[in-house]
Amino acid sequence: MSQDHPSHGRPAHDHLVVVGASLAGLRGAEAARKAGFTGRITVVGAEPHRPYDRPPLSKQVLTGGVAPGATTLPNLEPLDAEWRLGSAAAGLDRSGRAVILESGERIAYDRLLIATGARARPWPDAAEGRLGGVHTLRSRDDAAALRASLATKPGRVLVIGGGFIGCEVAAACRDLDLPVTLVESGSTVLERVLGSHLGSVVAALHAARGVDLRFGAKVEALEDDGTGHVVRARLADGRTIATTCVVVALGAVRNTGWLHGSGLAFDDGGVECDADGHVLDTDGRPDRTIAAAGDVARFPHPLYDGRRVALEHWGHAVAQGAHAGRLLAGHSIARAYAEVPAFWSSQGGITLKMVGLTEGADALVIAQGDPKTGRFLALYGRAGRCVAAVSFDSVRWLPAYAAMVAEGAPFPPIRGAVDQGRLTVLPPGFPKEDER
Ligand SMILES: Cc1cc2nc3c(=O)[nH]c(=O)nc-3n(C[C@H](O)[C@H](O)[C@H](O)COP(=O)(O)OP(=O)(O)OC[C@H]3O[C@@H](n4cnc5c(N)ncnc54)[C@H](O)[C@@H]3O)c2cc1C
Structure with a gap:
């Protein structure tokens, strides 16, 4: 247990407990203080570390530019909080208003912020997932272990999964001049987020940098040679890939297991909230003492017409954490949480920035630049409205299109009098629902 500074004078009867000592939890606690919350704050974290930043873990930490321990997030407000690190919450007793730690200790709360984030989806075979040289990447400790593994100069790294983390890891391997194979069951990388049209543009970039890309392929088993260390992967078509370093990048699962028995509505995809951010019970009623x-x-x-979404974006954790902190501090919030989703990724020397949600998009235009040059901006439409914009190494074009996404402006966009010609409307190429 550690304390920022002694909390003399704090009203003991008003206690905000934050479960999850990371980005959303930290920014939430800070916002509560900024909004005038003068009670006690306790932050409970499963990891032994103070909150740290995750984006560098799949980028500069792997290439050696940033040490794993140098990722600690700065405090933006004096918190005067008690830190219960290395102790996971194992249960929530809402009628008794207490968080129950793994040790059995109960921490009473008056207000509770749930910010337990997500974990890497593990390799489906637990024994294979435990083999030496098999990694997932979510935490600072995961990144330190993978970085150490890459430093041994494995003959070939195998990345399973072509989402953002898989692509960033493959790019980092090439930065380190390591041979790397990326296996993806879909038709290209980033297909679920960008569609196959732009996914193929990203794939071409990685191929040009020497990543061995295998699409429509499935790793069926990870095998060792009797020493407990991975030596090869077996694909569904019977072929094998020799490797001593495997990165399983199959997406994330929300950390909601500790809410079993709480009466809250949740599953592996997240805990249900109302538009304000209060959590909902299984009858759909908000619990106004708890936000997530x-x-x-x-x-x-x-x-997005009230569609329920759970986002895995850094900027969203900051904005929604702050919103929830203000909500729990009793600040009157006139509007529902409505930040436009925003995400970035850097891989293979390019920076991609996305505003909005591409999910359900039925059309795409290249609104500026040219994919052949590597600098362009794509706009996605759904039912005649702009729903997302993605810039590739061209962030200065993004704000104007972000405004169109925020307004839900007509798609395809109407161009000015000095027109650069009609925009060609393309199919974005998202996999069908049953292929996702
Ligand atoms: C490798 C990596 C790279 C990324 N890169 C980008 C990027 O380039 N751009 C971008 O926009 N986003 C990126 N993200 C996503 C971004 O980092 C996340 O959206 C953000 O970290 C979410 O913050 P969070 O606080 O909601 O959850 P998390 O950061 O997941 O934190 C949740 C915390 O809760 C703790 N916890 C879990 N269960 C319990 C429990 N029962 N009791 C107590 N504590 C618990 C966890 O240990 C963890 O510390 C990246 C993520 C990763 C993993």
Whole structure:
């Protein structure tokens, strides 16, 4: 247990407990203080570390530019909090208003922020997942272990999964001049987020940098040679890939297991919230003493006709964490949480920035630049409205299109009098629902 400074004078009867000592939890606690909350704050974290930043873990930490321990997040407000690190919450007793730690200790709360985020989806075969040289990447400790493994110069790294983390890891391997194979069961990388049209543009970039890409392929088993260390992967078509370093990048699962028995509505995809950010019970009623924020929260997004979404975006964890902190501090919030989703990724020397949600998009235009040059901006439409914009190494074009996404402006966009010609409307190429 550690304390920022002694909390003399704090009203003991008003206690905000934050479960999840990471980005959304930290920014939530800070926002509560900034909004005038003068009671006690306790932050409970499963990991032994103070909150740290995850984006560098799949980028500069792997290439050696940033040490794993140098990722600690700065405090933006004096918190005067008690830190219960290395102790996971194992249960929630809402009638008794207490968080129950793994040790059995109960921490009473008056207000509770759920910010337990997500964990890496593990390799489906637990024994294979435990083989030496098999990694997932979510935490600072995961990144330190993978970095150490890459430093041994494995003959070939195998990345399983072509989402953002898989692509960033493959790019980092090439930065380190390591041979790397990326296996993806879909038709290209980033297919679920960008569609196959733009996914193929990203794939071409990685191929040009020497990543061995295998699409429509499935790793069926990871095998060792009797020493407990992985030596090969077996594909569904019977072929094998020799490797001593495997990165399983199969997406994330929300950390909601500790809420079993709480009466709250949740599943592996998140804990259900109302538009304000209060959590919902299994009858759909909000519990006004509890809010959730960040990767773990699933909420109706006003920009997308109230569709329930759970986002895995850094900027969202900051904004929704702050919103929840103000909410719990009793600040009157006139509007529902409605931040436009925003995400970035850097891989293979390019920076990709996305605003909005591509999910359900039925059309795409290249609104600026040219994919052949590597600098362009793509706009996604759904039912005649702009729903997302993605810039590739061209962030200065993004704000104007972000405004169109925020307004839900007509798609395809209407161009000015000095027109650069009609925009070609393309199919984005998202996999069908049953292929996702
Ligand atoms: C490798 C990596 C790279 C990324 N890169 C980008 C990027 O380039 N751009 C971008 O926009 N986003 C990126 N993200 C996503 C971004 O980091 C997340 O959206 C953000 O960390 C979410 O913050 P959070 O606080 O909601 O959850 P998390 O950061 O997941 O934190 C949740 C915390 O809760 C703790 N916890 C879990 N269960 C319990 C429990 N029962 N009791 C107590 N504590 C618990 C966890 O240990 C963890 O510390 C990346 C994520 C990863 C993993």
